[in-house]
Amino acid sequence: xxxxxxxxxxxxxxxxxxxxxxxxxxxxxxxxxxxxxxxxxxxxxxxxxxxxxxxxxxxxxxxxxxxxxxxxxxxxxxxxxxxxxxxxxxxxxxxxxxxxxxxxxxxxxxxxxxxxxxxxxxxxxxxxxxxxxxxxxxxxxxxxxxxxxxxxxxxxxxxxxxxxxxxxxxxxxxxxxxxxxxxxxxxxxxxxxxxxxxxxxxxxxxxxxxxxxxxxxxxxxxxxxxxxxxxxxxxxxxxxxxxxxxxxxxxxxxxxxxxxxxxxxxxxxxxxxxxxxxxxxxxxxxxxxxxxxxxxxxxxxxxxxxxxxxxxxxxxxxxxxxxxxxxxxxxxxxxxxxxxxxxxxxxxxxxxxxxxxxxxxxxxxxxxxxxxxxxxxxxxxxxxxxxxxxxxxxxxxxxxxxxxxxxxxxxxxxxxxxxxxxxxxxxxxxxxxxxxxxxxxxxxxxxxxxxxxxxxxxxxxxxxxxxxxxxxxxxxxxxxx
Numbered sequence: 001x002x003x004x005x006x007x008x009x010x011x012x013x014x015x016x017x018x019x020x021x022x023x024x025x026x027x028x029x030x031x032x033x034x035x036x037x038x039x040x041x042x043x044x045x046x047x048x049x050x051x052x053x054x055x056x057x058x059x060x061x062x063x064x065x066x067x068x069x070x071x072x073x074x075x076x077x078x079x080x081x082x083x084x085x086x087x088x089x090x091x092x093x094x095x096x097x098x099x100x101x102x103x104x105x106x107x108x109x110x111x112x113x114x115x116x117x118x119x120x121x122x123x124x125x126x127x128x129x130x131x132x133x134x135x136x137x138x139x140x141x142x143x144x145x146x147x148x149x150x151x152x153x154x155x156x157x158x159x160x161x162x163x164x165x166x167x168x169x170x171x172x173x174x175x176x177x178x179x180x181x182x183x184x185x186x187x188x189x190x191x192x193x194x195x196x197x198x199x200x201x202x203x204x205x206x207x208x209x210x211x212x213x214x215x216x217x218x219x220x221x222x223x224x225x226x227x228x229x230x231x232x233x234x235x236x237x238x239x240x241x242x243x244x245x246x247x248x249x250x251x252x253x254x255x256x257x258x259x260x261x262x263x264x265x266x267x268x269x270x271x272x273x274x275x276x277x278x279x280x281x282x283x284x285x286x287x288x289x290x291x292x293x294x295x296x297x298x299x300x301x302x303x304x305x306x307x308x309x310x311x312x313x314x315x316x317x318x319x320x321x322x323x324x325x326x327x328x329x330x331x332x333x334x335x336x337x338x339x340x341x342x343x344x345x346x347x348x349x350x351x352x353x354x355x356x357x358x359x360x361x362x363x364x365x366x367x368x369x370x371x372x373x374x375x376x377x378x379x380x381x382x383x384x385x386x387x388x389x390x391x392x393x394x395x396x397x398x399x400x401x402x403x404x405x406x407x408x409x410x411x412x413x414x415x416x417x418x419x420x421x422x423x424x425x426x427x428x429x430x431x432x433x434x435x436x437x438x439x440x441x442x443x444x445x446x447x448x449x450x451x452x453x454x455x456x457x458x459x460x461x462x463x464x465x466x467x468x469x470x471x472x473x474x475x476x477x478x479x480x481x
Contacts, residue, residue, distance in 0.1 A: 002065040003029035003052050005155060007073060008083060010037050013127065014073035015045060016134035017100070017159070022049045024158045029054055029063040061090040067121075067151055071098040076107075084111065093119035096148045100127045102261055105176030105183060112144045112175050121148035124175075126182020128363035129161070137161035139363035140169035141185070141355075143178025161362025168361045173348045180342060181355055184335050187265030187279040189364050190258075191331035192230050194282035194419045199324045200234070202406060206413050207313050211247035215239045217317060225395075226325055228367030256286040265338070272341045277426045278331045281418040304414035316409065322402030323420050329395060330423035332373060333386040340384070353377035387430060396427070442467075 007018055010032040018028045018041075029052040032038050038053045046053075054060040061068060068091060072083055080099055087097060097120060099108065108124030115122040122144045129138035140160045142149065149171050160169035172178045203209045203217065215238035222231045242248040262283045269276035288295075309316065336352055343350040356374040360366055376389035386392050407424055410417035429435060444450040449471070451462040466473065 001027065003027040003063050004065060005029075005069040005071060005152075006031065006054075006060045006064050007071045008032070008057075008060070009073035010041050011073065012131045013100075013134045015041060016131050017071075017073065017127070017138075018051055019045060019049070020135055020137070020159045021155065022046070022051055024155075026155055026158070027052065029060050031055070031057060031060040057086055058090060061087070066092070066095070068092070068095040069098060069152060069155075070096070071100055073100050076101045076103045080107070080111070084115070088115070088118060088120060091120055094121065096121045096123060096151060098123045098125060098142075098148075098152065099179075100125050102126070102182065102186070102259065103179050104264060105180040108144065108176035108179045116145060121145040121151075123148050123152060124179045125156070126178050126185065128182065128185055128359075128365075130364060133161065133362045133364075137168070137362050139185075139358050139361065139366070141172050141178045141181045141358055142169070143172040143174065143176060143180070146171065146174060161366075163357070163361040166357060168358045168363070170351075170354050170358060172355070172358075173343075173350055175346075175348075177346075177348045177350065180346070180348065181339065181350065183261050183264050183268070184339055185359060185363060185365060186261035187276070188331055188335045189230075190262035190265075190282040190286075191279045191335075191419060192228070192328065192365055194285050195278075195324055195327050195331065196230060196234055197285075198410075198417045198420050199320050199406075201415055202320050202409060202417070203317065206309055206409055206415055207316060208309070209313075211238045211249060221321055221324075225369065226321065226328070226367075228369065229364060230367075253292070254289055255292050256289045258283070258286050262286075265335075268342070269334075269338050272338065272345055274334070274338045274341050275426060275429075276334050276338055277422040278327065278334060278419050281422045285416075285418050307413055309409065309413065316405065319402035319405040319409075322399035323406035326396055326399035326403040326427070327420050327423035328369065329386065329392055329399075330426055331419075332369070333392070334426070336373070337385050351381075352383075353381065385430070387427070 004026045005021065006029040007014055008031050010030060018030055021028050027050050030038060030041065031054045035055045038055065042051065042053045052063050054063060061070070070087055072080060074080060074083060080101065080103060084097060097115065103124055112122045112124065123142050124144045126141035127134065127138050133139065137160055140156050142152065142156060156169045157167040160167045162168070172181050200214065203214050215235050218231055218235035218238060222235060237249055238247065240248045242251060262279060266276055266280045266283055339350055339352065342348060353374045356370045356377065360370045372391050373386060376386060376391060377383060380389070383389060387396065403424060407417055407420050410420065441452040445452050445464060446467045449464055451464045453459060453461060454463055464473065
């Protein structure tokens with residue numbers, strides 16, 4: 001009996017997806033560039049399963065039922081193209097290549113179109129949940145050539161996380177839609193993690209709380225509106241002790257790594273002219289953390305004032321929780337607003353309620369909060385911004401005062417809160433009827449004749465003023481996002 005699907009790339013995610021598929025009754029053939037890894041996998045985690053090991057791409061393809069499905073779990077970029085080039089001559093019309101890595105959505109657009117011309121169906125799918133999710137049920141976000149979806153759907157929906165009986169996997173859209181949504185997911189993940197880190201620093205440095213104190217706080221927060229995977233693991237991390245009994249988290253160097261998906265999200269937001277301030281600040285916070293040696297020098301040259309918190313600690317803990325919740329709403333509001341613009345710009349036809357459903361389980365940002373987002377889009381599929389939904393209007397009103405107090409605490413004690421602060425600035429800007437961009441436009445027209453619109457004239461009419469009395473009447477062209 002031939003295999004239902006082939007998988008290339010036996011790193012942690014690949015191995016766990018294979019075992020997950022096997023658990024659900026699917027026969028999987030596997031290949032790895034280092035073929036000894038295949039043997040080690042079959043002698044180890046895949047022992048006594050129906051997984052088929054292969055030592056060449058030809059052998060892998062020959063072991064598959066038709067239409068053949070070959071899933072790539074390899075490093076994004078050139079490696080994906082190299083495998084596609086090697087696979088295409090071995091495949092037949094109607095066969096399917098699936099890229100399950102974190103590929104840039106524009107690469108998926110290109111690959112989908114190129115393979116369609118060769119009668120090969122291509123799927124670019126986001127897979128989120130880390131090794132635990134891959135093993136027991138990830139969130140899967142497929143896009144690409146829709147003709148391939150009916151063939152892979154039974155496998156993907158069977159192995160994905162299930163919430164209230166619904167699989168956290170549904171067709172996202174054509175071309176690079178799946179990888180686009182995964183990119184935004186990862187950007188929001190950057191934001192969530194940074195927000196939690198800022199709350200942690202305000203609690204530890206600002207309120208002088210111990211790791212055990214904070215573990216109890218995060219555990220409590222995980223029982224309410226902040227309930228999520230990242231809050232849960234934060235509590236677990238704070239509880240973990242090193243061999244000497246001290247909290248391990250205190251011994252971890254404060255330099256953060258990144259793989260680029262948060263940066264891609266920020267770059268795309270700039271391309272589309274959508275303010276994605278919180279996620280942008282989260283990316284830059286990681287960049288700043290990497291400048292460890294410079295920060296050590298600066299801490300000596302530019303020492304902080306020795307101000308300490310004095311007041312009601314419990315009230316401030318509540319304020320920090322409110323700040324975390326409100327800023328989290330902003331992060332998702334900005335992310336979904338970006339997807340709304342991308343759906344229009346790239347003709348993705350994204351279903352935002354379904355995306356929230358797919359993110360409710362399996363993935364890194366899974367949380368109770370996503371039920372509220374899904375409900376908001378169920379009530380109004382054309383919702384411009386989550387901040388305009390009744391539920392979130394009430395939530396922001398409730399959290400507003402505490403949010404400001406938490407940001408002020410950071411300012412007073414010299415504790416950086418770039419994500420909390422930028423989210424608050426966005427919130428205040430979004431609900432401000434008249435921003436100072438009128439002066440900005442006057443400045444641009446003064447030095448560059450870039451023109452402006454007037455409040456007493458219809459939108460779309462542009463004017464230029466000779467501000468100095470010796471300028472010309474010719475106006476410059478302008479770039480509008």
